[in-house]
Amino acid sequence: MIRLEKLNKSYPMADAPVHVLRDLDLFVAEGEYAAIMGSSGSGKSTLLNVLGLLDRYDSGSYTLGDTLIRDVSEREAARLRNQYIGFVFQSFHLLPFKTATENVALPLYYAGVPRRRRNELALQMLERVGLRERADHLPNQLSGGQKQRVAIARALVTKPRLVLADEPTGALDSQTSNDIMDLLASVNADGMTVLVVTHEHDVAAKMRRVIHLVDGRIASDRIQVPS
Amino acid sequence: MSLDAWQELFERLDRSRLRTGLTMFSVAWGILMLVMLLAAGRGLENNVRWQFRDDAINSIWLWPGRTAVPWEGHPVGRALSFDNDDIDAIRAMPDVGALTGRFRIWDDFAISWGDRRGDFSVRAVHPDHQVLEGTVITSGRYIDDLDLAEKRKVAVIGDEVSSQLFRGEDPIGERIAIGGITYTVVGVFFDDGGPGETELIYVPITTAQLAYGGGRRVHQIMFTVGDMTVAQSEALTDQVRGQLARAHDFDPDDARALRVRNNLEQFQQVNQMFEWIGAFVWVVGVGTVLAGAVGVSNILLVSVKERTAELGLRKAIGATPGSLVAMVLQEAVVLTSVAGYAGLVLGVALVEIVAASLPENEYVRDPSVDLGVLGAAVVLLVVLGTLAGLVPALRAASIDPINALRDG
Numbered sequence: 001m002i003r004l005e006k007l008n009k010s011y012p013m014a015d016a017p018v019h020v021l022r023d024l025d026l027f028v029a030e031g032e033y034a035a036i037m038g039s040s041g042s043g044k045s046t047l048l049n050v051l052g053l054l055d056r057y058d059s060g061s062y063t064l065g066d067t068l069i070r071d072v073s074e075r076e077a078a079r080l081r082n083q084y085i086g087f088v089f090q091s092f093h094l095l096p097f098k099t100a101t102e103n104v105a106l107p108l109y110y111a112g113v114p115r116r117r118r119n120e121l122a123l124q125m126l127e128r129v130g131l132r133e134r135a136d137h138l139p140n141q142l143s144g145g146q147k148q149r150v151a152i153a154r155a156l157v158t159k160p161r162l163v164l165a166d167e168p169t170g171a172l173d174s175q176t177s178n179d180i181m182d183l184l185a186s187v188n189a190d191g192m193t194v195l196v197v198t199h200e201h202d203v204a205a206k207m208r209r210v211i212h213l214v215d216g217r218i219a220s221d222r223i224q225v226p227s
Numbered sequence: 228m229s230l231d232a233w234q235e236l237f238e239r240l241d242r243s244r245l246r247t248g249l250t251m252f253s254v255a256w257g258i259l260m261l262v263m264l265l266a267a268g269r270g271l272e273n274n275v276r277w278q279f280r281d282d283a284i285n286s287i288w289l290w291p292g293r294t295a296v297p298w299e300g301h302p303v304g305r306a307l308s309f310d311n312d313d314i315d316a317i318r319a320m321p322d323v324g325a326l327t328g329r330f331r332i333w334d335d336f337a338i339s340w341g342d343r344r345g346d347f348s349v350r351a352v353h354p355d356h357q358v359l360e361g362t363v364i365t366s367g368r369y370i371d372d373l374d375l376a377e378k379r380k381v382a383v384i385g386d387e388v389s390s391q392l393f394r395g396e397d398p399i400g401e402r403i404a405i406g407g408i409t410y411t412v413v414g415v416f417f418d419d420g421g422p423g424e425t426e427l428i429y430v431p432i433t434t435a436q437l438a439y440g441g442g443r444r445v446h447q448i449m450f451t452v453g454d455m456t457v458a459q460s461e462a463l464t465d466q467v468r469g470q471l472a473r474a475h476d477f478d479p480d481d482a483r484a485l486r487v488r489n490n491l492e493q494f495q496q497v498n499q500m501f502e503w504i505g506a507f508v509w510v511v512g513v514g515t516v517l518a519g520a521v522g523v524s525n526i527l528l529v530s531v532k533e534r535t536a537e538l539g540l541r542k543a544i545g546a547t548p549g550s551l552v553a554m555v556l557q558e559a560v561v562l563t564s565v566a567g568y569a570g571l572v573l574g575v576a577l578v579e580i581v582a583a584s585l586p587e588n589e590y591v592r593d594p595s596v597d598l599g600v601l602g603a604a605v606v607l608l609v610v611l612g613t614l615a616g617l618v619p620a621l622r623a624a625s626i627d628p629i630n631a632l633r634d635g
Contacts, residue, residue: 054543054628075547082545089632093540097242109231110545154544 001162001193002028002051007060009046009216020046021057022216028195030161033188033226035204036197038213045166047213048197052085052164053077065161082110086155088165088184092147094139094154100126101135104153111158125153129183145176152183156192163187165196169203181206185226236558243530247562250526254563254608255570257519261512261604262574262596266582268508270594272501277592279494283325283359285455287464288488289448289471295483299476307475307484309445311436314353316470317450322463324451325355330432331446332439336406338428340392347388349405349428351435359449360418362429367399367414374431380438382410385425389415405430408438452491460491513607516567520611523562527555527619531626538623539631548624555623559616560609567608571601 009021020043028034038044049055050062053069054077062069064084072080081087086107094103104122113121126132129149139147148168155163165184169177181203188194196207204210205227212220240247291307314328330351338345356362357369365386374381382403389398398412410430418424435441452460464487465479472479531538538551575596582594 049629052543075549078542078545078547081543087543093536093632095537095540097238106541107544110541110547110550115231158545 001030001032001065002026002195003061003063005061007050007057007062009043009050009055009057020216021050024060024216024218026211026218026221028193031188031191031193032209033185033194033207034196034209034211035207036195036211036213037199037201037204038219039199042213043216044197044213048164048166048195051162051195052087053081078110082107082158084161086158086160086163088148088151088155088163088168090167090170092139092144092151092171094147094150096139099136099138100131100142100150100153103139103150104157107154107158121157122153125157126150128156129153143176144172145179148172148176148180149183152180152187156187161193163192163194165194167198168196169198169200174202177203232554232557235554236561239558240562246526246530250523251562251566251569253522254516254519254566255573257512257516258567258570258604258608259574259577260515262571262578262601264508264512265600266574266578266594266596267591268501268504269596270582270591271504273594274590274592275497275501279490279497283361283451284490284494285324285453285460286359286449286451286490287460287467288490289467290446290486291475292483292486294477294481296478296481298478298481301476305477307477309448309471310443311445312443313471313474314445314448316474317448317467320463320466320470322453322455322459324453325358326448326450327353327356327359328432328445329356329447329449330435330441330444332406332435338388338392338403338405340398340401340403343392343394345388345391347385347426347428349430349435351430351432351441353432356429356449359451360420360424363417363419365415365417366397367412369414369416370429370431375433378433378437379431380408380410380434381413381431383414383416383429384412385427386415386417387422387425388428403428406439455491457489457492457495460489464489516607516611519566520563520615523559523612524615524618527559527616528622530558531555531619531623534623535626535631538626539628542626542628543632551623551626552620555620556613556616559619560612563612563615564605564608567605567612571604575601 004024004026007021007024008019010017010019024047036044036047046055050057053072064080067080069080095106098106101119101122104125105118108118108121123132123135126135129152131146131149131153134142134146139150142150163184168184169180172180184194184196185206196203198204207224208226209221209223211218289309291309294301294303294305294307297303309328314326317323318326332349332351336349338347350356352370353375354369354371357364362369364383367383369383370381373379382405384398384403392398392403393401398415401412402409403412404410405428416425416429432445436443452463455463468485468487469479471485477484541551578594578596585591585594
């Protein structure tokens with residue numbers, strides 16, 4: 001699913017460029033359920049951005065599925081994101097003026113799916129995350145956990161091959177966090193590759209693989225039995 | 228633009244109603260001002276053209292003056308006068324069109340028909356005077372060459388004269404007395420130069436010269452110059468001036484000896500002035516509209532900034548930069564064209580109301596805006612709308628989703 005070879009990424013800074021990812025090699029197979037951990041500044045967010053085609057890399061190679069991601073235009077990156085990747089964010093990033101259904105349907109709008117079909121698929125996805133009866137609610141009428149469920153439905157609606165979640169439980173209490181992680185686990189159980197960036201050990205403990213980043217390098221990469 | 232794009236646009240505008248309203252007002256106001264300015268300029272121009280309307284605009288008028296420069300032994304201050312030979316000499320020049328002299332009858336003659344009397348001016352002229360004054364014959368005929376050759380005692384009277392003396396009766400063939408001499412009325416005319424121009428009586432110049440002791444004297448000469456340019460008409464004027472200077476022994480450079488009015492030159496100057504006024508109106512008007520467009524641009528920049536997270540999210544889930552550019556441009560063009568169109572309609576309506584209720588006055592006549600100008604204004608709007616949206620649209624497209632979505 002994901003193959004990184006000798007991936008390097010640095011940001012230009014005033015004094016000297018900051019080398020964020022250093023000769024990173026990583027392979028993630030289809031259907032994996034993995035956590036990326038690391039302290040702030042370890043490069044985990046940058047890695048997520050590169051994997052999500054939101055940021056470019058300097059050298060090495062990144063292959064997503066069968067596609068070598070190199071020098072893709074913004075337009076092409078947008079298409080690939082829409083087609084292959086679903087994002088889940090810490091603060092949900094739902095559009096406040098749109099209903100749950102409309103929020104979930106938004107990626108389909110950019111995929112060029114007709115309106116009627118969009119709404120059907122969106123409702124199916126809301127059903128999948130258990131919020132069918134909240135379809136017409138606005139985000140401010142939903143709890144944090146419900147918002148994140150809507151966001152997950154939005155990430156899944158295009159049937160992507162990879163779900164990237166950036167601290168998906170960061171804004172939630174522990175009970176709700178567990179519910180969300182259970183939902184992500186069930187998404188993974190359906191065959192979707194799920195990568196979760198987190199700094200919470202409780203969260204990482206629920207995953208089958210934990211990758212530790214330190215200073216832009218993989219410090220440890222272990223397979224575990226989810227708790 | 229898809230239905231979804233329109234729906235999104237209206238939802239967005241609805242969420243910021245006050246801001247949208249104020250922005251649209253500024254654009255509408257700008258267009259309204261542009262239309263009003265254009266109409267006012269047109270009104271001024273119409274008025275001046277109207278004042279030129281009754282005389283041939285391609286005409287040159289000559290009056291004799293007093294010499295102010297000594298010339299070949301003649302003293303200064305010598306009064307000049309034209310005569311029939313001058314008329315013949317100028318008529319013989321190439322490029323001179325219609326030509327007439329005027330002989331004024333100074334005495335305050337009573338003019339009468341039977342026991343009705345009136346007080347009217349009498350002008351003794353050549354047949355071409357009709358062309359130069361733009362006189363319109365409403366019944367009968369004007370003075371002709373045969374009248375001059377035979378020194379006939381015929382008169383052409385203005386419709387004001389006709390209504391005062393004849394009060395509805397047919398004046399043609401009637402005899403009127405001018406200073407004791409009887410003339411036959413052969414025609415009635417109208418002239419839109421104002422009431423004074425129809426309280427007039429025209430008689431043949433040769434008849435008047437004979438009857439009122441004028442000899443061969445001519446008080447004023449007027450002629451047309453065809454479709455000459457101003458420069459050509461000035462060259463011809465110099466030629467005429469030279470001819471008259473030779474005939475009457477004065478310095479051709481003596482501006483006081485011969486007084487000249489070149490209507491073509493004046494008309495051209497007025498035309499030029501209106502070209503400048505027109506340009507000025509456009510500059511001010513476009514400036515006002517531009518201010519509105521800058522307002523739109525500004526408000527969209529604020530809107531894009533406020534929506535950074537939303538736009539970043541849209542990018543993350545698959546919006547291409549092009550789709551975001553289109554989204555903002557659509558908003559800009561819709562805002563400016565809808566508001567501008569409203570301003571346009573309002574402006575035209577206002578101009579119509581003002582034009583309809585405007586009393587007759589000396590400065591403005593028939594203010595209006597023509598279709599070509601309105602078309603130009605509409606094109607201007609769409610162009611400005613696009614320009615107004617361009618900067619915010621590119622800003623929206625260049626939003627970095629990583630920064631936009633960063634938490635905290």
